[in-house]
Amino acid sequence: MQPGLIQEIAALVGPEHVLREEEARWTYAYDATDLTALPDLVVFPGSAAEVAAIVRLANRYRFPVIPRGAGTNQVGAAVPLQGGVVLALTRMNRILEINPEDLVAVVEPGVITGHLKQAAAEKGLYYPPDPGSQDYCTIGGNVATGAGGAVAVQYGVTRDYVLGLEVVDRKESPRGSKLVFLRTPGSEELLEIKEIYGKGDERRTEIVAGETDLELEDMIAEEDMVIAITKSGYIKRLPVTAYREQRRGGIGVMGMELKEDDYIEH
Numbered sequence: 001m002q003p004g005l006i007q008e009i010a011a012l013v014g015p016e017h018v019l020r021e022e023e024a025r026w027t028y029a030y031d032a033t034d035l036t037a038l039p040d041l042v043v044f045p046g047s048a049a050e051v052a053a054i055v056r057l058a059n060r061y062r063f064p065v066i067p068r069g070a071g072t073n074q075v076g077a078a079v080p081l082q083g084g085v086v087l088a089l090t091r092m093n094r095i096l097e098i099n100p101e102d103l104v105a106v107v108e109p110g111v112i113t114g115h116l117k118q119a120a121a122e123k124g125l126y127y128p129p130d131p132g133s134q135d136y137c138t139i140g141g142n143v144a145t146g147a148g149g150a151v152a153v154q155y156g157v158t159r160d161y162v163l164g165l166e167v168v169d170r171k172e173s174p175r176g177s178k179l180v181f182l183r184t185p186g187s188e189e190l191l192e193i194k195e196i197y198g199k200g201d202e203r204r205t206e207i208v209a210g211e212t213d214l215e216l217e218d219m220i221a222e223e224d225m226v227i228a229i230t231k232s233g234y235i236k237r238l239p240v241t242a243y244r245e246q247r248r249g250g251i252g253v254m255g256m257e258l259k260e261d262d263y264i265e266h
Helices: 002-012 022-026 048-061 111-122 141-145 188-198 240-249
Strands: 041-043 067-068 086-090 096-100 103-105 161-167 177-183 214-217 226-229 235-239
Touching: 002 041, 002 048, 048 067, 048 161, 067 141, 096 111, 103 111, 111 141, 111 214, 141 226
Parallel strands: 041 086, 067 086
Antiparallel strands: 096 103, 103 214, 161 177, 161 214, 226 235
């Protein structure tokens, strides 16, 4: 990559947020697969505007851009097979809003999944997707790879909770990004979720346009009990809080949810 282009990128995000040395770049050459490829540059943008500016440079100078979360995926999604710039999104790690009334969270892509789950729990809500790497994987990576977890059979995977995204625009526009809504409150899926979990209460979901990076919806309130399977192979019924405490400690149960209503108590 030409020195002039590297300097232009460094001017956008700050030189302290650019990795140029080969040794440092090798730490971003792989994910949880056995694939490796050395990026030409590693950049840590701090906002959607900085991401958009780098993508416009990539469009102008024709170099690849590879977004990266925590690199925990097992599908090669973060490996820069053709070189280019790895955009490490870990600086963009703010939970911008959790709205208990509308059951909507607005977060940046670098938010750790476990941090979102904890923040939701503090408001009496439950964000279901629980990939095995939830303590260090990011929401952006979860969205990109469709991450699920032990409760996916009952609750679905990450893509089932994405209401909208703020995406960058490669065109030379003043904003550099735009909001893309993947669902509307009247969609069949949202109505189905309300039918299953609403139990008659008038929960609602709406879209509020703004400076948002990622919106997650339908953070279902916790159920009283879950069905779990112990590490010895026994099926047991226990409260959600106890299940989570034992699971975090690695001493009790492995996650297991059964789809049939006969086996799940709400």
